[in-house]
Amino acid sequence: MPRLYSYFRSSAAYRVRIALALKGLAYETVPVHLVKNGGQQHASGYRSANPQGLVPALQPAVGGPVLAQSLAIMEYLDEVHPQPALLPADALGRSRVRALAQMVACEIHPLNNLRVLQYLTQELGVSGAQKDAWYAHWVALGLQAVEDSLARSPDTGRFCHGDTPGLADCCLVPQVFNARRFNCALDAYPTITRIVAACEQLPAFQQAAPSAQPDAE
């Protein structure tokens, strides 16, 4: 059975949990606590499996290689377990879905994850209010770009691309979860909130939610 190194609140791990659930793949969760003891992801045992010291990581088979980076893991799952597909069949559509996923994974999330917020407060001495403003700034900039891309495209359906959930939805839902947790206003993104509401009705998204994880606090 595949092993997923995960932390219930990690946005990137949440993405992969959705992908696994959409494909109906059983897996074992190996919790890696990002805060306790200065962060278990930095421990040598975990680093020998994943030199990046980040979650998630997926070990498809016991004793086999450990895969890193949530987007790369989801692409792997889509190649090895093609149905249901996370990407459309046509190259332009695939590019659109990947770009939407990367608008979250390369433009919003990297600026707002735990280690960056820790650097801001611990190394740069910014105040709590400045940290919250930083967080809200990148969420607003990023989600506005996603909203504009979704709202003006005829390819947007019940989900980010057509009427079945895919790679972009796997990234968008955890990002919106984070935005809500940090009390970011979402009124300006009606297409995003409509799509996230549709996702949240599906069992796969419910099973992958932070509160449903074995390591949830």
Next chain:
Amino acid sequence: MPRLYSYFRSSAAYRVRIALALKGLAYETVPVHLVKNGGQQHASGYRSANPQGLVPALQPAVGGPVLAQSLAIMEYLDEVHPQPALLPADALGRSRVRALAQMVACEIHPLNNLRVLQYLTQELGVSGAQKDAWYAHWVALGLQAVEDSLARSPDTGRFCHGDTPGLADCCLVPQVFNARRFNCALDAYPTITRIVAACEQLPAFQQAAPSAQPDAE
């Protein structure tokens, strides 16, 4: 002929220029100056083509859709123009190469691009020295993870994966170019510097370099 919206010094545009050159694809460069007049990427004309207001963007055919996000653009190029391939044929290898690319594109570059450095100085009032330390911190953390992943894998060859350049090399070379530009020490990354030196011997990488662009300053 495809149109590439590019800025000579943009690391993400540099990745796509390498991919286009490796595949031998001719294209027209449309320069988008990221600094002049507060940034041409924010102008409404460009935003109507790419709502994200970021470079690069690729328009594969005149009048057709505009593709965003460098990794999505390179995957598109690899699907539509499969030879020479930017990704290996096996799912595990593809996942490894994508993860290496994302270790640059999702973990290092997003923290160090122009708009982030501008926020640090203009909104948070950090000093020049603090900004440089921030830059060097994320480069060191990120490149060390890439170095560890490359150094311990038998899949690493003359390039990041085997003996032909691919998606990971397209991301690594621009990141190292940036690190050098900001005087980050690279002594701790012998595998990375060896691979980058091998890449820089190839005409495709030379043609894609910032100094070789029509908008170079």
